[in-house]
Amino acid sequence: MTYQRFEDLPVWNAAQELAVDVFALVDSPCFANTGDLRDQVRRSSLSISSNIAEGFERGSTAELLCYLYIARGSAGETRSIMRFAARLAERGVLRNAPANLRSQISDLIPRCESVSRQIRGWADSLQNCDISGQRHLNDASRLEYDQRHRAADFLRSLKQKYPLNAPPSPGDEQT
Secondary structure (H helix, E strand, C coil), rough: CCCHHHHHCHHHHHHHHHHHHHHHHCHHHHHCCCHHHHHHHHHHHHHHHHHHHHHHCCCCCCHHHHHHHHHHHHHHHHHHHHHHHHHHHHCCCCCCCEEEEEEEHHHHHHHHHHHHHHHHHHHHHHHCCCCCCCHHCCCCHHHHHHHHHHHHHHHHHHCCCCCCCCCCHHHCCCC
8 A cells, every 4th residue: 555645654653642642651750859850751652653754744754764763763762761761750750640550651661662662664676666755756667667567467367367377277178
C-alpha cells in the first residue's frame, strides 16, 4: 500500500498516541520535581512522530531512512527514560505518585518497543527499494518503474500458472 500523507501511516499514528500518553503520564504531580526528566521524555516521545513526518515529506528514500533511524533512536530514548522512571517509582523517589504509576509506565515500554519495531521494518523494506523517492521521479522514471513492476508481476503469474519441472497437464500436450 502506498501512503500519500504521513498522517495515514500506522506507525506515525502509533507514535502520536504514545507521545500523548507519555505527556499525560508526566503531567502527574509526582514528576514535578524531577529536573529535566519531564521535559526530556516529552521531547523524545514527540520526536518519534515528528521525525517520521519530516522524513516522509523530504521526498527522498535516503533522507526518509535517515529520519526513520532518528525516530527509532527517539523511541529508544523514550523507552530508556520510562525504565528510569520505573526505577524511581520502585525506590519511592517520585513523591505523591499515584498507586498505578508503575503499571502506567510498564504499559508504555512495550509500546515504545512496538513503534521501534515498526520503524525498523519500514526502514528494512526501504533499504531494498529500487526507487530513489518521490523527489527523483519524473514521467520517464515513473514509466520505467511501472513497466519493470508490471513485467515482474507478469512473470510471477506465469510461474504460478506454469511451474518449472511440473508435468504437463492433459490440456497442455501438443499433438
